Amino acid sequence: MSLLSDAMVTCVMMDKSSVSDGRGGLIYGWTEGGEFEAAITYDTSTEARIGETLGVKSLYTVTTYKSVNLKYHDVFRIVSNGDVFRVTSKGDYNKTPKGAGLNMRQVQAEEWALTGDDDNG
16 A cells, blocks of 8 residues: 555546426536545645635645546545535646656646536536
8 A cells, every 4th residue: 555545535526417497498417427536635835825815716636546637627526525626727737757656647626516507516
């Protein structure tokens, strides 16, 4: 076991869907997608605290294995406690090189609520 794998929790992708409400509108909902493992850390630095007071929401770093490439605005939930996050960066570039002994990729994320409105989900 490595420290990285010890910090991992099981997460599940959340997929937004819509159906007609029968009156010309839409009803939005969320369904669970595939599971993956991630280590999620909260930034408690002084700079992050200052940013939070100024409205910065991307205070979490999500570390996954390189095989999991989270995309900008992907939404996922931690299985064990139900906490929901939305990815606020691209996973394409922040990964360990092929020859490195570490197998990891990182993105930034914010806490999120699963709603049907356009402003938050």
